[in-house]
Amino acid sequence: AQKITQTQPGMFVQEKEAVTLDCTYDTSDPSYGLFWYKQPSSGEMIFLIYQGSYDQQNATEGRYSLNFQKARKSANLVISASQLGDSAMYFCAMRDDTDSWGKLQFGAGTQVVVTP
């Protein structure tokens, strides 16, 4: 069953504006981790930010922040002050403790295009 859902296939955002990328997840395990990766057109996957299920505060990394709403099982990525270089595919991923092998499961991704 699909554990990670990203409902926005694509988004346009103007330079210097903020953008929110949606991610919902499904797990019955109380211990899990949520990840966001960026994939530019070159193909490599770049780790952006991590949120643990027991973390009390929302994660932040520079212009990236994670809006973690545990009860709603959502982990939205917020990119502030968008730059042209933010144009890429963005993936949400999850690992939970039901899987002792530690595999990451990925959503389908959201394509972001930043316009001048």
Added chain:
Amino acid sequence: DGGITQSPKYLFRKEGQNVTLSCEQNLNHDAMYWYRQDPGQGLRLIYYSQIVNDFQKGDIAEGYSVSREKKESFPLTVTSAQKNPTAFYLCASSGGARGLVTNEKLFFGSGTQLSVL
């Protein structure tokens, strides 16, 4: 610099041919993974390995094979049984063995684009 090297960047396969994608890491990581990415889609797990000489099937292992003879190497063979091999293939690694903590992130290579002639 430590990292993951995938080669070749582009690969073409003729019908009925087996091809092997290389993945080497110098991060001293125990775990290695192969993912397949189709256009506009997320990553799907093909195979993974947590330790040398051991590997497990992922969600879409049919038509693929792997080996893990050395800690730093995890080659993927796309066999002739894989009828739709055209895709972008990503190799990844992470530090943990079994008992992986949930915050262990994956490090990725730059990928191999496989196409069928």
